[in-house]
Amino acid sequence: MGKSRLEAFSDGVIAIIITIMVLELKAPHGDNFASFEPILPVFLSYILSFVYVGIYWNNHHHMLHTVERVNGKILWANLHLLFWLSIVPFVTNLMEENHFSAVPTILYGIVLLMAGFAYSILQYCIISSHGGKNSLLAKAVAQDWKSKASLALIFVAIMIAFWNKWISDAIYIIVAIMWLLPDPRIEKTLEE
Secondary structure (H helix, E strand, O other): OOOHHHHHHHHHHHHHHHHHHHHOOOOOOOOOHHHHHHHHHHHHHHHHHHHHHHHHHHHHHHHHOOOOOOOHHHHHHHHHHHHHHHOHHHHHHHHHHOOOOHHHHHHHHHHHHHHHHHHHHHHHHHHHHOOHHHOHHHHHOOOOHHHHHHHHHHHHHHHHOOOOHHHHHHHHHHHHHHOOOOOHHHHHHHHO
16 A cells, blocks of 8 residues: 555644644733733743644654555554644643643653654554565664653653653653754665
8 A cells, every 4th residue: 555645644633733732822912021921831832742743743754755555554553643642732731721730741741652652663563564674764763762762751751740840841842852853864764
């Protein structure tokens, strides 16, 4: 099976996720900068979640360049990833509405962690369906330290949120910053 429907469906779902998040932003009542102060946390959490969804879209896009065909495992693994990404607007709103308290911060981290695992599962399914260690994707991501470090940091952030939600939020930001630039390994492998 070709990959075009998978790409189109994934792009559509991610576009809807971003649209849902932006619809949660409400304009402040007032015409001065002080009126923006109450919505600043909402806006900052939107930026963080937008960046995370954008990172997944960007890396998903690059990863699919290594795919020649899809099968049922890849389709289900992709849906698994989209499921966790589709919960991002909910946990973002939950964090905003509860002033970044511990439980919503933990739930936000759990969704990020599960999305990371889902992405890894999708990557594994693609590699195993395209020649294993000899596949383009396997060659590109051979030493995948950044993914492993990201998952470990998010797990640590979840645990820390029980004691200090602000450190957890800072770790979530650090992980996002780690991924702001697209992963060049796939592009380099495809050029070779």
